[in-house]
Amino acid sequence: MSEAVAGRYFFPGTTRFVAARAVAEGDILRVEDESGTVLAHVALELVEISPRLGTLRRRFTFMDAGCFETEDSDAADCLLMGKRKGVSAHHLERSWQWAAVSVLFAAAAMFAFVVYGIPGIALWLAQETPPSFAATLSEQTLATLDKTVLKPSALPSPDRLRVEALFARAAGHGRRGAGHYKLLLRSAASLGPNALALPDGTIVMTDQLWPFVKADDEAIGVFAHEIAHVDHAHSLQAVYQAALVPAAIAVVTGDISQISQMAAILPGVLIQAAYSRGLEQQADDDAAMTVRQLGGNPAHMADLLERLDTKLCGKAGCPANWLGTHPQTAARAAHLRNAGTK
Numbered sequence: 200m201s202e203a204v205a206g207r208y209f210f211p212g213t214t215r216f217v218a219a220r221a222v223a224e225g226d227i228l229r230v231e232d233e234s235g236t237v238l239a240h241v242a243l244e245l246v247e248i249s250p251r252l253g254t255l256r257r258r259f260t261f262m263d264a265g266c267f268e269t270e271d272s273d274a275a276d277c278l279l280m281g282k283r284k285g286v287s288a289h290h291l292e293r294s295w296q297w298a299a300v301s302v303l304f305a306a307a308a309m310f311a312f313v314v315y316g317i318p319g320i321a322l323w324l325a326q327e328t329p330p331s332f333a334a335t336l337s338e339q340t341l342a343t344l345d346k347t348v349l350k351p352s353a354l355p356s357p358d359r360l361r362v363e364a365l366f367a368r369a370a371g372h373g374r375r376g377a378g379h380y381k382l383l384l385r386s387a388a389s390l391g392p393n394a395l396a397l398p399d400g401t402i403v404m405t406d407q408l409w410p411f412v413k414a415d416d417e418a419i420g421v422f423a424h425e426i427a428h429v430d431h432a433h434s435l436q437a438v439y440q441a442a443l444v445p446a447a448i449a450v451v452t453g454d455i456s457q458i459s460q461m462a463a464i465l466p467g468v469l470i471q472a473a474y475s476r477g478l479e480q481q482a483d484d485d486a487a488m489t490v491r492q493l494g495g496n497p498a499h500m501a502d503l504l505e506r507l508d509t510k511l512c513g514k515a516g517c518p519a520n521w522l523g524t525h526p527q528t529a530a531r532a533a534h535l536r537n538a539g540t541k
């Protein structure tokens with residue numbers, strides 16, 4: 200119970216008043232005269248209370264038009280603490296609801312940022328990346344791959360010449376123009392049949408892929424697919440998504456030292472073929488167009504995909520490679536065959 204506040208009670212509808220005191224009991228305001236007779240007993244919620252204005256008397260008006268007045272504003276405020284507690288408890292409840300809504304909103308915003316924001320920023324940074332950055336990143340990445348999973352190619356010369364001729368045909372249709380892409384042949388027992396694209400236009404094909412190729416269109420399709428990854432800066436996007444902060448510092452400030460952080464990530468991205476389905480489809484679409492422009496049929500790319508899939512993914516599941524992930528193969532093959540009929 201709060202301290203009593205001294206004041207005057209005005210009877211409803213009259214100017215008649217008596218000396219009185221007001222006491223708050225929980226949510227109830229009780230007004231009584233000096234003899235203790237209760238004059239009003241009202242829920243604080245239902246009392247209209249005048250605001251504190253200088254030395255003006257505070258007025259508590261009840262629903263029956265009776266009112267209590269006091270000059271002791273401080274005491275009135277003390278008395279109202281009870282009401283304020285009630286109000287603030289009310290508030291608190293509502294603010295919990297707001298907090299829950301805020302948390303949900305923040306989670307939704309975070310989800311949108313991760314799904315749309317980060318890829319969007321990564322795409323922008325990839326497009327803004329100076330060629331010198333891409334070259335440095337590619338050199339460092341290739342050095343890492345050469346030290347770890349790649350070995351010198353053991354492909355016989357005639358095969359090598361044929362591979363290079365097919366690569367040149369695909370490269371002629373790249374957006375950067377022939378001469379801006381370079382083929383490197385490597386043996387990579389641990390990677391198996393594979394091809395990967397570095398940001399500067401270097402395409403690595405493993406010896407292990409070659410025996411699977413049964414038609415020129417298939418090899419051209421593989422190269423055109425990797426060239427499309429270069430043209431759309433897919434590997435930069437992937438590595439920037441994984442290292443957004445150093446990427447932003449590097450591209451925006453031109454601080455090339457940040458590249459080493461990305462060079463630590465890119466080999467993993469390339470080996471695991473960790474591109475999203477959307478990026479793979481974009482590369483397939485470009486490759487299908489190149490194969491068509493060269494008079495071939497993109498359906499051959501589907502043949503190669505399925506041949507690799509059958510060979511590699513039989514029981515143990517597909518290793519990460521040019522195929523991307525196993526479940527994608529059927530959809531990609533169907534898409535490529537569809538492109539072949541257009």
Ligand SMILES: [Zn+2]
Nearest residue numbers: 424428479482
């Ligand atoms: Zn790909």
